[in-house]
Amino acid sequence: EDKVVQSPLSLVVHEGDTVTLNCSYEVTNFRSLLWYKQEKKAPTFLFMLTSSGIEKKSGRLSSILDKKELFSILNITATQTGDSAIYLCAVGGLGHSGGSNYKLTFGKGTLLTVNP
Amino acid sequence: DSGVTQTPKHLITATGQRVTLRCSPRSGDLSVYWYQQSLDQGLQFLIQYYNGEERAKGNILERFSAQQFPDLHSELNLSSLELGDSALYFCASSVAHSAGASYNEQFFGPGTRLTVL
Numbered sequence: 195e196d197k198v199v200q201s202p203l204s205l206v207v208h209e210g211d212t213v214t215l216n217c218s219y220e221v222t223n224f225r226s227l228l229w230y231k232q233e234k235k236a237p238t239f240l241f242m243l244t245s246s247g248i249e250k251k252s253g254r255l256s257s258i259l260d261k262k263e264l265f266s267i268l269n270i271t272a273t274q275t276g277d278s279a280i281y282l283c284a285v286g287g288l289g290h291s292g293g294s295n296y297k298l299t300f301g302k303g304t305l306l307t308v309n310p
Numbered sequence: 311d312s313g314v315t316q317t318p319k320h321l322i323t324a325t326g327q328r329v330t331l332r333c334s335p336r337s338g339d340l341s342v343y344w345y346q347q348s349l350d351q352g353l354q355f356l357i358q359y360y361n362g363e364e365r366a367k368g369n370i371l372e373r374f375s376a377q378q379f380p381d382l383h384s385e386l387n388l389s390s391l392e393l394g395d396s397a398l399y400f401c402a403s404s405v406a407h408s409a410g411a412s413y414n415e416q417f418f419g420p421g422t423r424l425t426v427l
Contacts (some may be wrong), residue, residue, distance in 0.1 A: 229414055236312065236400060236418035237353070282353065289366075297366040298343075298416065302352040 196221045198285050198302035210310050211273050215304045218265040219284030225296060226286040227259055227266050232303070233279045238266070240281075273308045280305050313337065314419035323426045328389040331422045335382055336401030341365070342384040343416055344376055344402070346396040349363050359384055393425045398423050 197220045209215055215219045219227065230237035241250045243259035243266060250257050254273075259281045270277055280303040288296055313336035324331055335342050344356040355368035357376035370376075378384040388395060402416035
């Protein structure tokens with residue numbers, strides 16, 4: 195069964211701090227790893243990673259994937275109170291049957307709280 | 311706003327009842343996914359449809375069923391409801407899913423909050 199584990203479960207920091215969120219996975223027929231941010235509503239897409247070692251960057255957020263060690267990290271620099279949210283990691287795989295049976299498995303998320 | 315719409319926003323019903331949740335994907339998206347999110351289980355994939363056909367099944371109970379119609383909107387039917395079915399149900403859509411396509415990100419609707427009393 196596909197598995198995604200995120201750590202830490204919860205994190206409290208002060209504005210301006212840098213945080214690193216971790217995601218490790220076990221997925222059959224890996225195809226992609228995605229990061230989402232969830233505030234009080236639906237998850238919103240941040241990044242999709244498919245290749246090892248290539249950093250994706252958007253403003254103060256960046257992410258990288260290591261397909262050999264089966265993990266990804268999400269970095270947020272100079273955190274702001276608006277970064278407070280649950281960050282979800284999801285991994286897409288084709289399962290044992292391969293073919294077109296692509297589905298995402300989500301981790302339980304990391305709750306980030308940024309205090310002023 | 312992701313472009314994915316879900317109705318209703320909230321639903322309160324009693325145990326044993328049946329409800330239907332509705333989802334309209336983003337314009338041009340052929341794949342629809344249903345997820346259940348509860349406090350203890352996190353976000354759980356239920357089922358996926360692509361252009362009207364079921365393509366993948368996750369942790370979906372036999373009491374639950376879904377379909378995708380020719381206009382690509384989808385419905386999730388939940389029957390014989392139990393207290394434990396209370397959760398937030400999300401629909402997401404993406405352009406494609408197949409092996410030949412890039413594994414596109416999924417765009418989530420606002421969710422339907424189901425409360426079973």
